[in-house]
Amino acid sequence: MHGTSASHQIPFTRYDAGWVILCIGMAIGAGIVFLPVQVGITGLWVFAASVLLAYPALYMMQELYLKTLAESDECDDYASIITQYLGKNWGFVLGVAYSLMLLKGMLTYSLAVTFDSAKYLQTFGITDSLLSNNALYSLAVLSFLVLIAAQGERLLFKISGPLVIFKLGVVVLLGAVMIPYWDIKNNIPAFPDVKQFAIDTILTVPFTLFSILFVQILSPMNIAFRRAEPESRIATYRAIRANRIAFLILAISVLFFAVSFTFALSHEQALSAKAQNISALALAASVIPANAVLFMTTALNIFAIVTAFLGIYLGFEEGLAGMAMNLMTRFTPKEKISRRMVTFGVAVFIVVALWLWVRIQFSILLLQQIASPIYGIISFIIPCLLVYKVAALHKYKSLKLFYVFAFGVLLCMSPVLKALGY
Template sequence: MSASADFEVPARLAGAVPFTRYDMGWVVLCIGMAIGAGIVFLPVQVGITGLWVFAASVLLAYPALYFMQNLYLQTLSQSAECENYAGIITQYLGKNWGVFLGILYFFMLVKGMLTYSLAATFDTAKYLQNFGVTTGLLSDSPFFSLGLLLFLVLIAAQGEKIVFKVSSPLVVFKLGVVVLLGIVMIPHWDLAMNLPSLPQIKKFAIDTVLTAPFTLFSIMFVQILSPMNIAFRKVEKDPRIATYRAIRANRIAYFILVVAVLFFAVSFSFALSHEEALSAKEQNISALALASSVIHGDGVLYMSTALNVFAIVTAFLGIYLGLEEAIKGVAMNIITRFIPTERVNKRVVSVGVCLFIVVGLWGWVQTRFSILLLQQLASPIYGIASFIIPCVLVYKVPVLRKFASPKVWYVFLFGLILCLSPVLKAMGY
């Protein structure tokens, strides 16, 4: 069958599974999850390291991501019950492993929420000032960030249906803007200046490793795969069909993102010089903030502003589903050690999780931590939780050994590469 070579669904059954608006909703949400901080900062990194390094990082990262996300869904599909990621791991390896792996998954999601809470707060305040809505920066007031985060969490906490309604038009719009910005950059290409010669081998290898996290994050949406798998399992009686639909949605979103993001990044790298990219790094601004310096006019300014805001908001809404699920999973794992499951008030747990997320993110925003530094320091979390752990599960859990292949080892090695990024930065590269 077409959705997965390793997941068995009868051909007659797979061919009869329609692609519904619900499926499309998850495809859109996956794309919205991916088009966030990664894509807006990727062209800056490409401008610094060069197009050849970016090409190498794409050849390294994109296949690894494709194999990993399929493997991730396949490992989830084999569990008898499907409530949350930590619960699935508990079924495989017991409660202690469930807590440990659930916490790692939690930290991976937390990194995304920390990034988007900072970006949503400071970018929103800056744009309100730039467009003359406010005279000062609202981000200087702690009440602004508290109100904004509470508003976003209240929307996201309503579940995937309301997130679909809020996110879908925004995701379609920002995907269109990504392609359109790439097109309008074409007249400003300067291949002679921005197509560098091949660097020295050692520098080329190091820069490729350092660029790999940015390349990966530009189309990565693994945070939403577990909630998507759970959602399909709830609406589909046959778990094989549920997994087929999840893998199909994952692949459609992946291929759309590869085409759109590669075009966007390459177009920007041909239009922006190395010096402009270095300037953006020093100012801690995104490629979208540089767009107005390359192409003057209100149209580009409005497009880049809208893309930046919508990218952050839709990614925030998408990743919240995964974070809430992860926290609930860890909380339930701990609570049920002391209270029988049937006596736990799940409504109280859900409300407590929402309040915990709002207060935690609000406190984090007050630190004003660097987003770029966070991206660099957090890559090992993704390497371990998203790439290494699914591979370990394949060889540790008997029911998953059927998924063992050279692709699994490739995913594992890429996970190790991601863990090298902060080490190389600490060494001064």
């Protein structure tokens, strides 16, 4: 099925394009808008090293992740897939871990959409004070986003599609518009001390990874293709094809954007953005005297965070609903459980939990680093362990597996270094 002749017989439909767009929308979120801040702090050499480590590992991991999901007989949610491989107890434990991975994204985007939107309203003179300090404002924003996301993938295609295409265009255009503001002489630092270089690279790897990561939407995409396509091998091929196209588009666009922004923003401006808990785009909109840049950064930031939030909701809701079903089916027959009520209950829980989280005002950059082990374990390490533990997955054993596993371990080191004061 994965041969050349077979692939030519499988058309690339609007449905496939819709998932490519959602994957891109998932990736262009907090990862890209906060990447220039981290790169501005650590330097271009560190960023280059982190890209060489992260991008190949990410490509191999996401393809392996899809293949391990696709081998299951039934395909309702992540927890049910793991249950088929390892039993109900492991299914629940890894379902919790999977939801924690998605939770990190939800926490990041809920903070970003609240604080950045409030910052823009103040920047444009619409409000005198920051509305992010108002509890009702954050509750209204989060409730509105969850209401849209809970309607399902078809509505997300219609809403996210134009926004994602627009913001991808803005990513490329903004990279070009920033060229006149480049100060290469002052913004490319000398090569750092080797020890500091290694430490900074490990700390920057999570940001580089999250700049084009969309593993959170791979399970919902796999499930959707399995439901839409009666032949599971064709469904797997379509999911992997969508993953590859999205990855290639993102790698080229994001690298250009990040490098251009790095040349334009100084180390001091990056430190200022970190202190204010805002993205590089929000900072650029307030420091660069150009209306075009102001409007583009505003649109990109808001669209990026909103569409990423909408995209990750599919996976997060699926993960929580899967855990709820796992627990409930231990006491009640599956056919007696209302899936609709479970979905509604999960939506209400998500709104309340995110609202309480936003009130804490946790640092987004710190969250990116301390949460990286969750992605390291769930996205990189567990698929590798599944390949070795489950007989049906043994065919995916290769040298790539060791690199993916090693990168997962590397991701787990970031918060350790942060705890040690680096």
